[in-house]
Amino acid sequence: MSATDILDLSGAQAAAAIGAGTLSARELFDAYLVRARGDELNCFTWLAEQAPDDAAIAAGSAGPLKAVPLAVKDLFCTEGVPSQSGSRILEGYRPPYTATAVARLKDAGAALLGKTNQDEFAMGSSNENSAFGPVRNPWDRERVPGGSSGGSAAAVAAGLAPWALGTDTGGSIRQPAALCGIVGCKPTYGAISRYGMIAFASSLDQAGPLTRDVTDAALLLRHMVGRDPRDATSLEWVGEVALPRAERLDGVRLGVPRELTGEGIEGGVRDAFQATLARAEELGAQVRDVALAHAPHALSAYYVLAPAEASSNLARFDGVRYGLRAPEAHDLLDMYTRTRHDGFGAEVKRRIMLGTYALSAGYYDAYYGRAQRVRTKIAQDFAAAFAEVDLIVTPTSPTVAFRLGEKTRDPWAMYLNDFCTVPMSLAGIPAISIPCGLSGGLPVGFQIAGPPFSESRLLDAAHALERAIGFDGSPARARGAGAASESAP
Numbered sequence: 108m109s110a111t112d113i114l115d116l117s118g119a120q121a122a123a124a125i126g127a128g129t130l131s132a133r134e135l136f137d138a139y140l141v142r143a144r145g146d147e148l149n150c151f152t153w154l155a156e157q158a159p160d161d162a163a164i165a166a167g168s169a170g171p172l173k174a175v176p177l178a179v180k181d182l183f184c185t186e187g188v189p190s191q192s193g194s195r196i197l198e199g200y201r202p203p204y205t206a207t208a209v210a211r212l213k214d215a216g217a218a219l220l221g222k223t224n225q226d227e228f229a230m231g232s233s234n235e236n237s238a239f240g241p242v243r244n245p246w247d248r249e250r251v252p253g254g255s256s257g258g259s260a261a262a263v264a265a266g267l268a269p270w271a272l273g274t275d276t277g278g279s280i281r282q283p284a285a286l287c288g289i290v291g292c293k294p295t296y297g298a299i300s301r302y303g304m305i306a307f308a309s310s311l312d313q314a315g316p317l318t319r320d321v322t323d324a325a326l327l328l329r330h331m332v333g334r335d336p337r338d339a340t341s342l343e344w345v346g347e348v349a350l351p352r353a354e355r356l357d358g359v360r361l362g363v364p365r366e367l368t369g370e371g372i373e374g375g376v377r378d379a380f381q382a383t384l385a386r387a388e389e390l391g392a393q394v395r396d397v398a399l400a401h402a403p404h405a406l407s408a409y410y411v412l413a414p415a416e417a418s419s420n421l422a423r424f425d426g427v428r429y430g431l432r433a434p435e436a437h438d439l440l441d442m443y444t445r446t447r448h449d450g451f452g453a454e455v456k457r458r459i460m461l462g463t464y465a466l467s468a469g470y471y472d473a474y475y476g477r478a479q480r481v482r483t484k485i486a487q488d489f490a491a492a493f494a495e496v497d498l499i500v501t502p503t504s505p506t507v508a509f510r511l512g513e514k515t516r517d518p519w520a521m522y523l524n525d526f527c528t529v530p531m532s533l534a535g536i537p538a539i540s541i542p543c544g545l546s547g548g549l550p551v552g553f554q555i556a557g558p559p560f561s562e563s564r565l566l567d568a569a570h571a572l573e574r575a576i577g578f579d580g581s582p583a584r585a586r587g588a589g590a591a592s593e594s595a596p
């Protein structure tokens with residue numbers, strides 16, 4: 108196989124080729140390393156120096172993931188490897204342990220290729236909040252890849268990694284997947300252990316895959332899910348995540364919530380969404396309206412709850428325990444203050460202030476308590492809707508990828524990116540984004556959400572649609588690659 112052929116394989120295909128003896132795991136890893144070293148998109152914050160040694164390749168190849176390289180979002184703790192959550196305050200931090208999600212993939216044979224750039228502490232929708240500089244979108248380098256898992260999404264879309272891990276608190280897997288034209292899945296809250304994920308908002312954070320296709324997403328999920336004694340909120344997974352096979356949607360009832368599909372959705376995105384609904388009907392699905400009355404309030408609730416949790420989670424970064432410590436402080440309080448002043452970026456500071464305020468005595472009920480009640484209403488809306496339909500579909504993001512700098516001065520405009528993804532996060536339910544077409548030459552994402560633990564159904568529906576849509580992600584890979592000429596005709 109030529110280098111280009113190797114890099115065109117999906118993760119599952121590469122694993123199968125290695126298993127069949129037609130591809131060498133080392134050759135594959137080296138090919139990706141060369142590609143990733145030529146990264147012009149700023150996807151990586153750390154790259155492996157070389158392919159794993161023979162013993163590690165042999166051990167990896169013995170597992171189902173066959174030593175296929177994996178890119179991992181910076182915020183997953185990886186033993187001995189920088190894990191900085193996109194922040195100055197953790198610059199150079201090398202944890203003494205590995206996050207469960209990463210450890211499980213490694214046990215299944217995955218080989219760590221690199222750590223990927225992200226918005227600082229996963230706060231953002233454009234990757235512009237990273238202390239390590241923004242990531243560029245392989246479809247148009249003047250545009251953002253989405254966020255906060257922007258490095259993972261851009262790396263997969265540009266063919267710098269076969270697949271990647273991200274995290275999603277309010278949309279950070281699905282939205283960058285949509286903006287980069289790849290697949291991103293946020294599983295049911297609790298499906299994957301959060302142990303070793305540097306926390307943003309603990310009641311919302313979930314790990315998940317960013318992949319070239321739905322089968323790859325299923326395969327990575329399969330090897331991550333399940334209870335972990337180190338995360339009390341993790342849950343038992345019954346059986347095994349099935350690899351999707353469906354080619355039709357006969358009898359599947361798809362609900363379209365008008366609250367998330369009307370106003371605020373860009374024309375080109377709406378067109379691609381409608382065209383995908385028509386395809387779903389051709390495949391046998393029944394499309395009907397469904398009500399999610401409280402969903403329009405999800406963003407407001409999220410921007411109380413997530414900052415509240417973040418303000419508490421980020422209290423640990425005080426210059427004593429990890430990473431940065433401001434020099435020249437004259438006493439302890441001064442050291443805390445200077446460290447946090449120097450170490451946190453503007454968005455993180457904004458969230459800490461918002462969250463601290465929302466939790467302060469006298470305001471707790473007015474803000475946090477009320478937001479929690481809205482959250483409950485949103486979850487109840489979904490539960491009621493799932494009595495009438497099997498799955499709920501929306502555009503993933505109201506717009507296609509926007510220009511770098513376009514929204515940085517207007518936090519609310521930036522927050523609106525997650526209008527369609529935050530409701531599922533608040534309800535704790537699984538959702539996947541698949542590319543469904545282009546608008547103005549840029550990818551559009553189609554989101555499918557289901558009841559808790561309906562991942563197999565969700566993946567099947569996504570698979571059937573993916574086949575029917577036949578989205579071609581390869582132009583992105585050709586354009587985004589360091590060695591672009593390699594893929595030229």
Ligand code: GLN
Nearest residue numbers: 229230231276277278279
């Ligand atoms: N963009 C949202 C935020 O800034 C969601 C981020 C995420 O899912 N981690 O909070």
